[in-house]
Amino acid sequence: MTAFPVTRLRRLRRTETLRALVRETRLSLDDVVMPLFACPGEGVVRPLAGLDGIAQRSIDELVRECGELAALGVRAVLLFGIPEEKDELGSGAWDANGIVQRALRAVRAEVPGLTLVTDVCLCEYTSHGHCGIVRDGEVANDETVELLARTAASHVEAGADVVAPSDMMDGRVGAIREALPQTPLIAYAAKYASAFYGPFREVAESAPAFGDRRGYQMDPPNVREALRECALDLEEGADALMVKPALPYLDVIRAVRERFDCPVAAYNVSGEYAMVKAAAAAGHLDERAAALESLVAIRRAGADLIFTYWAKDLARWL
Numbered sequence: 001m002t003a004f005p006v007t008r009l010r011r012l013r014r015t016e017t018l019r020a021l022v023r024e025t026r027l028s029l030d031d032v033v034m035p036l037f038a039c040p041g042e043g044v045v046r047p048l049a050g051l052d053g054i055a056q057r058s059i060d061e062l063v064r065e066c067g068e069l070a071a072l073g074v075r076a077v078l079l080f081g082i083p084e085e086k087d088e089l090g091s092g093a094w095d096a097n098g099i100v101q102r103a104l105r106a107v108r109a110e111v112p113g114l115t116l117v118t119d120v121c122l123c124e125y126t127s128h129g130h131c132g133i134v135r136d137g138e139v140a141n142d143e144t145v146e147l148l149a150r151t152a153a154s155h156v157e158a159g160a161d162v163v164a165p166s167d168m169m170d171g172r173v174g175a176i177r178e179a180l181p182q183t184p185l186i187a188y189a190a191k192y193a194s195a196f197y198g199p200f201r202e203v204a205e206s207a208p209a210f211g212d213r214r215g216y217q218m219d220p221p222n223v224r225e226a227l228r229e230c231a232l233d234l235e236e237g238a239d240a241l242m243v244k245p246a247l248p249y250l251d252v253i254r255a256v257r258e259r260f261d262c263p264v265a266a267y268n269v270s271g272e273y274a275m276v277k278a279a280a281a282a283g284h285l286d287e288r289a290a291a292l293e294s295l296v297a298i299r300r301a302g303a304d305l306i307f308t309y310w311a312k313d314l315a316r317w318l
């Protein structure tokens with residue numbers, strides 16, 4: 001006769017209460033940040049086809065959205081700007097009256113409790129769409145770093161609580177830290193040159209006009225290099241490290257978690273969101289279940305906080 005198993009893991013799976021009692025990973029509104037896009041105009045809400053939840057919003061509409069998010073219990077947003085005009089240097093990025101700076105002042109005044117994180121990069125502001133100044137067909141690192149520090153300082157001046165440099169220039173965290181000794185900084189430390197940013201580039205109007213970002217963003221096959229990026233960003237004064245994208249890079253999140261004791265963030269990017277939206281719209285899967293499973297997987301891999309377009313839905317789902 002075969003012995004009956006003494007250990008039966010199904011015993012603790014029998015009811016939802018038992019499952020909840022032994023659940024190892026949880027999702028909470030405390031751990032999510034909602035990305036938002038500010039654009040010129042008034043009364044503008046310009047959604048992207050097939051990506052409900054992601055839209056360009058004029059500042060009045062952005063303020064309204066932030067009010068809704070705060071009322072639902074979302075505690076932090078990540079702001080991007082789409083400027084009226086772009087130029088070679090991306091000078092709209094550090095303009096005291098630029099789109100993000102004006103959005104910051106408006107949201108700060110109207111929704112004071114919300115924590116405002118800004119994405120620090122030049123790609124939405126440059127006419128060529130690259131993340132820095134282009135010299136002889138290449139992004140010039142050190143000149144760009146100075147402009148990024150100016151940009152971050154102008155965000156804080158306008159009311160940003162946290163800055164998040166996403167450009168992947170060498171040394172930018174150090175330059176921003178020197179300019180802003182008191183500001184929390186979440187570094188996009190391991191940011192890969194990913195195909196999953198496609199929908200974002202449509203909404204942010206930031207696709208490079210020539211070439212691609214592989215000369216500054218990371219090569220997808222590498223993980224040891226991600227750890228070197230993280231170590232440098234911490235040395236330069238980062239408070240938290242981000243891995244981006246999230247779902248195709250869960251191993252990187254895990255590796256960063258195991259190596260470093262600082263908070264680890266992950267960016268569940270536009271393409272990850274778009275895939276689920278498209279499959280759900282076609283009736284192939286349940287959006288809520290797939291989104292919750294994705295987000296919990298990112299937390300289980302080791303992320304403390306998640307930047308996600310599902311933040312608002314999560315507020316309703318939890």
Ligand code: PBG
Nearest residue numbers: 121123166196197200269270271
């Ligand atoms: C700016 C930036 C990008 C994203 C966040 N910050 C685009 C890029 O690097 O091309 C992507 C976010 C997303 O896909 O949701 N550099």
